[in-house]
Amino acid sequence: xxxxxxxxxxxxxxxxxxxxxxxxxxxxxxxxxxxxxxxxxxxxxxxxxxxxxxxxxxxxxxxxxxxxxxxxxxxxxxxxxxxxxxxxxxxxxxxxxxxxxxxxxxxxxxxxxxxxxxxxxxxxxxxxxxxxxxxxxxxxxxxxxxxxxxxxx
Amino acid sequence: xxxxxxxxxxxxxxxxxxxxxxxxxxxxxxxxxxxxxxxxxxxxxxxxxxxxxxxxxxxxxxxxxxxxxxxxxxxxxxxxxxxxxxxxxxxxxxxxxxxxxxxxxxxxxxxxxxxxxxxxxxxxxxxxxxxxxxxxxxxxxxxxxxxxxxxxxxxxxxxxxxxxxxxxxxxxxxxxxxxxxxxxxxxxxxxxxxxxxxxxxxxxxxxxxxxxxxxxxxxxxxxxxxxxxxxxxxxxxxxxxxxxxxxxxxxxxxxxxxxxxxxxxxxxxxxxxxxxxxxxxxxxxxxxxxxxxxxxxxxxxxxxxxxxxxxxxxxxxxxxxxxxxxxxxxxxxxxxxxxxxxxxxxxxxxxxxxxxxxxxxxxxxxxxxxxxxxxxxxxxxxxxxxxxxxxxxxxxxxxxxxxxxxxxxxxxxxxxxxxxxxxxxxxxxxxxxxxxxxxxxxxxxxxxxxxxxxxxxxxxxxxxxxxxxxxxxxxxxxxxxxxxxxxxxxxxxxxxxxxxxxxxxxxxxxxxxxxxxxxxxxxxxxxxxxxxxxxxxxxxxxxxxxxxxxxxxxxxxxxxxxxxxxxxxxxxxxxxxxxxxxxxxxxxxxxxxxxxxxxxxxxxxxxxxxxxxxxxxxxxxxxxxxxxxxxxxxxxxxxxxxxxxxxxxxxxxxxxxxxxxxxxxxxxxxxxxxxxxxxxxxxxxxxxxxxxxxxxxxxxxxxxxxxxxxxxxxxxxxxxxxxxxxxxxxxxxxxxxxxxxxxxxxxxxxxxxxxxxxx
Numbered sequence: 001x002x003x004x005x006x007x008x009x010x011x012x013x014x015x016x017x018x019x020x021x022x023x024x025x026x027x028x029x030x031x032x033x034x035x036x037x038x039x040x041x042x043x044x045x046x047x048x049x050x051x052x053x054x055x056x057x058x059x060x061x062x063x064x065x066x067x068x069x070x071x072x073x074x075x076x077x078x079x080x081x082x083x084x085x086x087x088x089x090x091x092x093x094x095x096x097x098x099x100x101x102x103x104x105x106x107x108x109x110x111x112x113x114x115x116x117x118x119x120x121x122x123x124x125x126x127x128x129x130x131x132x133x134x135x136x137x138x139x140x141x142x143x144x145x146x147x148x149x150x151x152x153x
Numbered sequence: 154x155x156x157x158x159x160x161x162x163x164x165x166x167x168x169x170x171x172x173x174x175x176x177x178x179x180x181x182x183x184x185x186x187x188x189x190x191x192x193x194x195x196x197x198x199x200x201x202x203x204x205x206x207x208x209x210x211x212x213x214x215x216x217x218x219x220x221x222x223x224x225x226x227x228x229x230x231x232x233x234x235x236x237x238x239x240x241x242x243x244x245x246x247x248x249x250x251x252x253x254x255x256x257x258x259x260x261x262x263x264x265x266x267x268x269x270x271x272x273x274x275x276x277x278x279x280x281x282x283x284x285x286x287x288x289x290x291x292x293x294x295x296x297x298x299x300x301x302x303x304x305x306x307x308x309x310x311x312x313x314x315x316x317x318x319x320x321x322x323x324x325x326x327x328x329x330x331x332x333x334x335x336x337x338x339x340x341x342x343x344x345x346x347x348x349x350x351x352x353x354x355x356x357x358x359x360x361x362x363x364x365x366x367x368x369x370x371x372x373x374x375x376x377x378x379x380x381x382x383x384x385x386x387x388x389x390x391x392x393x394x395x396x397x398x399x400x401x402x403x404x405x406x407x408x409x410x411x412x413x414x415x416x417x418x419x420x421x422x423x424x425x426x427x428x429x430x431x432x433x434x435x436x437x438x439x440x441x442x443x444x445x446x447x448x449x450x451x452x453x454x455x456x457x458x459x460x461x462x463x464x465x466x467x468x469x470x471x472x473x474x475x476x477x478x479x480x481x482x483x484x485x486x487x488x489x490x491x492x493x494x495x496x497x498x499x500x501x502x503x504x505x506x507x508x509x510x511x512x513x514x515x516x517x518x519x520x521x522x523x524x525x526x527x528x529x530x531x532x533x534x535x536x537x538x539x540x541x542x543x544x545x546x547x548x549x550x551x552x553x554x555x556x557x558x559x560x561x562x563x564x565x566x567x568x569x570x571x572x573x574x575x576x577x578x579x580x581x582x583x584x585x586x587x588x589x590x591x592x593x594x595x596x597x598x599x600x601x602x603x604x605x606x607x608x609x610x611x612x613x614x615x616x617x618x619x620x621x622x623x624x625x626x627x628x629x630x631x632x633x634x635x636x637x638x639x640x641x642x643x644x645x646x647x648x649x650x651x652x653x654x655x656x657x658x659x660x661x662x663x664x665x666x667x668x669x670x671x672x673x674x675x676x677x678x679x680x681x682x683x684x685x686x687x688x689x690x691x692x693x694x695x696x697x698x699x700x701x702x703x704x705x706x707x708x709x710x711x712x713x714x715x716x717x718x719x720x721x722x723x724x725x726x727x728x729x730x731x732x733x734x735x736x737x738x739x740x741x742x743x744x745x746x747x748x749x750x751x752x753x754x755x756x757x758x759x760x761x762x763x764x765x766x767x768x769x770x771x772x773x774x775x776x777x778x779x780x781x782x783x784x785x786x787x788x789x790x791x792x793x794x795x796x797x798x799x800x801x802x803x804x805x806x807x808x809x810x811x812x813x814x815x816x817x818x819x820x821x822x823x824x825x826x827x828x829x830x831x832x833x834x835x836x837x838x839x840x841x842x843x844x845x846x847x848x849x850x851x852x853x854x855x856x857x858x859x860x861x862x863x864x865x866x867x868x869x870x871x872x873x874x875x876x877x878x879x880x881x882x883x884x885x886x887x888x889x890x891x892x893x894x895x896x897x898x899x900x901x902x903x904x905x906x907x908x909x910x911x912x
Binding site: 011013014017020066094095096116117118119120121123 | 684688689692699701702703730732
């Protein structure tokens, strides 16, 4: 059984390429997309536009590091500080291999840190591996969502 | 011979002898002390009736006015007139009084005031005084001209000795000066035949006790006509009202200590005179006259000698002040040169010691050193570096925070006696309150033979009294572990220099702090720059590569061959740019990241890198020749990166070889470990070896060998961060060898210690 993925990505091209990669691994339908850090938190915490959102947490969050409004590290920090969200696996997806980001992300308790490869085949392979592992192989913590929908709809 | 302690005790006793109240006078004159207010006589000398037609009993308690002189003036009148201004002893001319013979006789009168008493000392006048006064002017005139022409202090003294000899007729006239320890050194002498020469000899300080020196300052001239004299007592010995003895500090006739008279007899001298040389208020030296037989000196002659003594004092003072001023001027000039050299240099020590000559000239030193933090810069003849550093620590622990100087350093600090040859003298200025930072000057040992006029030791007589030494024959002492003494001007200039250096040090510290701040800011900017390069540039490159790939996937069939090739080029270019960005970021990170130094197992590292590079070596025939690889001291992940670069290069440039051979080996010296990677690839043109390790330097065409041109720059940066070096050799078309050398653990730790300044 597939489990939902929350994808937080502001760059439309990256979003398109990521969804394409997930699609090729037959994972696209399980993806909820939000476009910035604030939306990501609202969605996870059922606030604002996401108030009437369904119960349950995503099986995994694919989180871009550089995000408008609230950046990826801040989103990660909030997730780890929140009792209901703490156990959600978070994979940091980033363009940067800057060491300080890596160190900070790990200090905040990231589950994986992936530098998006420049080469498209490598990129597809990386996203696919992540999606398959976290959304298919990994057993998510209790309380994860069973329903798959785009959060923006 | 007595023990040192016993001698010291006796010398102390000697210094306590109340020589200012001997209760007696020398008998060649007589003394009358009367109350200034009413003229009532309180004391006379017991020999009064030898000279005057009056007995002590008749005079004591009477007014001194009864002693009438010529023209009816009394002794009291003369005293009142003459002592109106002056307090000190003065020759008041001569006076006629009724002599013992019943006739009027002429007496020379010496007067001074002591408390409420006037003390009058009288001596029979020797010759008509007018003639002698008349002769004073040419004497003084000639003397002044001669001493003004004299170049040195010794020459001035020699002139004075000659003049005094001529005036007095003493058999031996010497001048001597006192050194810092109070020993007298005979610097000029005029002697008659038969007199032993004392020139160049030293008289120990103990020859003249402290209280005698004090009297030499207030009473500039002392005469003993006959060492065998029988003293004439003061009557009454104590004042009936106050019970105090008569204070004779300023009396010319004052009876001297029996020890001194014995000293004179031991020396073969029965008559003596000494005139004080007083420079800047201290007893600089003496003109000392001796005669083998008793010898009277007239009051006029004494006055003339007194004048000569004063003129000599002034000339010595002027000469010393002059040479001192010249020396100070010279020191100032040298200091200006040193300070300007110092401000031209980044390192304080180098600035001072590179201007080698000035720093040595400055204190006429044999060597100099500047200890500043971990630096120790030296010039000239100094102790070994570690000894110099130890001396700095020694000074610091002693709490020397300003100026320290000694001309016998090994005596103060015997632990440094081994350096006595170059460092018997030490002058040091502290240039930090909190750290053992010093500028030091060293003076070499000057072994000196000091010629004493007899062994400077004393004995006690049978009664346990200190007896003066009996031998004045030459006794040589060799002084060791001593340098020439530091002059006051040099010590003062060093103190002044300390203030200046401190202000320079302070200014430099401020500049450094500013520089560090600026560097920190630049580093932050660079960091932000490389971050955005890595992040913001990689994303569009990825998009270009991604969409190009997608386009060729979707439309590949429909595209013309040429269009398909263009798409492929776009993709390749984007990927190459991505590699470049990664390389750049790594390069900039290497400049910023801290190194974690440890022993790295190079052999294991090589095996790991070879495994990692397996995808590149697939299908290739590569012979790996791996020699013995010891541990190296460095940062593991950086060394990994460097090695990976070198090995992937070796793999890359042997691609055209049927049989590739890659050799990895090592060697070591006392201070570094060398590792090399040698391949039988295409090599490079040795003419361009200098460009090899530069950023974006490539020696091959792009289509022959791919690469960003940043790999070797990375290697060099890594190695240089470790304090090591890289180089390469090649036979073009045959082979290439890349070397990297890192300091071994010991060297690296020593270097790290050197870099950490305590301030």
